[in-house]
Amino acid sequence: MSFPYETDWENNADKLLLSEEYASAAKIYEDKILVEPNVKSHYWKLGILLLLQGQELEAHFAWSLGIGEATLEEVNEWTEDLCKLLLKEALRQEDLKRYRNAWLIRQHIREIDTDNFDNLVQIIYLSLHLKILTDELIQDLKILEILELNHSGTNIENNSVLQLVQNVLASDLNYELQLEIVSLTLPYIKDVSCFIELIAPIAYKLSDVNLEIATKFINIGLKISPNNQELIGYLVGFYLQYQQFSKALEVARKATSRNDNLINKILADFCLLNALVSAGGRWEEILSVSQHQKTLLPLLDYQNFNDISSHLFISRFFAPYIDDNPKDIRVNQNQISSLCLEKVQQVYQQPVDYFKSQNLSKRSNRIVKPLKIGYLSNCLRKHSIGWLARWLFSFHDREQFQIYGYFLNYHQNNSDHLQEWYSKQVYKSYRVGIESIGSTLDICNQISQDGIDILVDLDSLTYMNSCEIVSLKPAPVQVTWLGFDASGIPAIDYFIADPYVLPESAQTYYSEKIWRLPQTYIAVQGFECGVPTIHRSQLDIPEDAVIYFTGQRGYKRHPDNIRLQMKILKNVPNSYLLIKGVSDANSTEELFFRLAESEGVDCDRLKFLPLTMSELEHRANLTIADVVLDTYPYNGATTTLETLWMGIPIVTRVGEQFASRNSYTMMLNAGLVEGIAWTDEEYVEWGVKLGTDSQLRLEITWKLKESRKSAPIWNARQFAKEMEKAYQQMWEIYTN
Structure with missing residues (x-):
């Protein structure tokens, strides 16, 4: 952008400005001032050229010469003209990404027009780019006073306020100062949804490092949007993350009492279920809320969707923990996921069409070497998924496959060595974390630009962002593996399973094509183990007693299954049950004690263990158990593999759904049939048998040691080959 010249000398000055020959351009204006001393614009433009050379005092002198002995009215008129020219040059410098020059010019605009809010916001934006934004600079700009006092004549536009919020949240400013600024912007916000889109991600990302600040940000959002189920969901999740179960329940229950439409009602029920099952023990209420949510689902249709609600993807997340009824649960999930996908694709119609055209162009590439495989997850760290998936990453054939990692919720500068390990195993990584907020479209564009052939979603319904990303279909072939049961999103082509974890009949209620690997859908090379930190004597358990163990989160503590465990204890004299897992201690103990008493079992035989400091310590402490009792209708997965690796007998109840057949396939693939129960009665029988037959326990331990x-299940190298063969076959199907 240039000044509006009309003569040759002005054109010459303009060209010199564009070529950054500021001294030569300034000389032209100095000469013109001698000829035309009353033309004020010459002084303004000369001052700008001097400013661009770093001559601030000289620039001020030129401007003051221009003003001279002017009247107040003339001064106001001329300074307004000067401000316009300064603004034009600042914008030009910003377009050229010369942020230092733009920042300097805007500081001079500020001296002339102190309360120009737009200019102050842009100074903050430029300071952020220049990495000079500090608490002191914010105080010096007096942005807080302007927001708080709303000076007479101050024009504060919604877009400027939103830009201010965005810049502040992207900065390293003190959290309390960020909160104060964001809170003061509330009276000026007109676009509430955009404001929430800025608040929610930063609050989520801060929740791992500072719960108090994260909740304060959410509560600011709730002031302007009190029934926003996304914010309420975040708040409930934050409290659960820090095991503040009573606060989570309080927020969730309040939300269910004030919902105002169908979508909000479904999401409010989800939030309450999240709090209830995480705390554990409150099963009457859990069943009631789940049934209420289920009655709302038939009313759901495309017309109910006013905008994207990522939480809706996972609104039926807890159904498999409550009931083993895959035909019903899968139909509901497929319906919800299909509706969500339609809305997401409508909102992102243009990029969806672009990704589709890019994907179709790959059909002609019948031979691709190496295949580009992208793994999408927020769990490639110290997490169950992280511990299990690492073996596939270790044994991938890098000549045949180029591996990309899309790390969601990536934490910089922490002690998670497993996360760092994953980032070094990939050809290229894209990290979205606390320090960098990547939108759904940003991540999808990256996947498309990287030319990913097969995108593997490890999160499924455990992470909302992943649901949105795969819905846009940025890769030609998309697969769900490992993280959870299938998502039901129509943009997913395959769900990886094996012959045991899903029966043949399952395809009738899955929208994805079930791709069964020949033996097992997961294999590991083993687990690291530490040193035990508990002993029978510490727990007042006799040396000759039989110890049963169950270690799961509150999610999986179904009362019907606990009742079966009490029956086992009742029929095995001198036996004890060790209980461990994240949940509300009081409600969990109350549930177990109540069911123990109902079955005539002395509550002193129940021992509740604290959480361990590390996974290595947890695995070592498993050796205190004689028998592990699995949960139902939602089995263990990582916990089952750890139990088998440590050589401990396990009793599992096999059901119909994916979640109730995990332990079954893992035990079979470890060469073990002892402990597999197909009915509740068999579960109790196996529990009693393994508790009373010490010789059988020894034989199982020996068998498991030999199975290594x-x-x-322990041949991860062979498993990697089977996964890679599946990828190649999927690609052949796509390109043929």
Whole structure:
């Protein structure tokens, strides 16, 4: 952008400005001032050229010469003209990404027009780019006073306020100052949804490092949007993350009493279920809320969607924990996921069309070497998924496959060595974390630009962002593996399973094509183990007693299953049950004690263990158990593999759904059939048998130790080959 010249000398000065020959351009204006001393614009433009050379005092002198002995009215008129020219040059410098020059010019605009809010916001934006934004600079700009006092004549536009919020939240300013600024912007916000889109991600990302600040940000959002289920969901999740179960329940229950439409009602029920099952023990209320939510689902249709609600993807997340009824649960999930996908694709119609055209262009590439495989997850760290998926990453054939990692919720500068390990195993990584907020479209564009052939979603319904990303279909072939049961999102082509974890009949209620690997859908090379930190004597358990163990989160503590465990204890004299897992201690103990008393079991035989400091310590402490009792209708997965690796007998109840057949396939693939129950009665029988037959326990332990040599579940190298073969076949199907 240039000054509006009309003569040759002005054109010459303009060209010199554009070529950054500021001294030569300034000389032209100095000469013109001698000829035309009354033309004020010459002084303004000369001052700008001097300013661009770093001659601030000289620039001020030129401007003051221009003003001279002017009247107040003339001064106001001329300074307004000067401000306009300064603003034009500042914008030009910003377009050229010369942020230092733009920042300097805007500081001079500020001296002339102190309360120009737009200019102050842009100074903050430029300071952020220049990495000079500090608490002191904010105080010096007096942005807080302007927001708080709303000076007479101050024009504060919604877009400027939103830009201010965005810049402040992207900065390293003190959290309390950020909160104060954001809170003061509330009276000026007209676009509430955009404001929430700025608040929610930063609050989520701060929740891992500062719960108090994260909740304060959410509460600011709730002031302007009190029934926003997304914010309420975040707040409930934050409290659960820090095991503040009573606060989570309080927020969730309040939300259910004030919802105002169908979507909000479904999401409010989800939030309350999240709090209830996480705390554990409150099963009457859990069943009631789940049934209420289920009655709302048939009313759901496309017309109910006013905008994207990522939480809706996972609104039925807890159904498999409550009931083993996959035909019903999968139909509901498929319906919800299909509706959500339609809305997401409508909102992102243009990029969806672009990704589709890019994907179709790959059909002609019948031979791709190496295949580009992208893994999408927020769990490639110290997490169950992280511990299990690492073996596939270790044994991938880098000549045949180029591996990309899309790390959601990535934490910089922490002690998570597993996360760092993953980032080094990939050809290229894209990290979205506390320090960098990547939108759904940003991540999808990256996947498309990287030319990913097969995108593997490890999160499924455990992470809302992943649901949105795969819905846009940025890769030609998309697969769900490992993280959870299938998502039901129509943009997913395959769900990886094996012959045991899903029966043949399952395809009738899955929208994805079930791709069964020949033996097992997961294999590991083993687990690291530490040193035990508990002993029978510490727990007042006799040396000759039989110890049962169950270790799961509150989610999986179904009362029907606990009742079966009490029956086992009742029929095995001198036996004890160790209980461990994240949940509300009081309500969990109350549930177990109540069911123990109902079955005639002395509550002193129940021992509640604290959480351990590390996974290595947890695995070592498993050796105190004689028998592990699995949960139902939602089995263990990582916990089952750890139990088998440590050589401990396990009793599992096999059901119909994916979640109730995990332990079954893992035990079979470890060469073990002892402990597999197909009914509640068999579950109790196996529990009693393994508790009373010490010789059988020894035989199972020996069998499990021997299985490490050849069983499919421990042959991660062979498993990697089977996964890679599946990828190649999927690609062949796509390109043929």
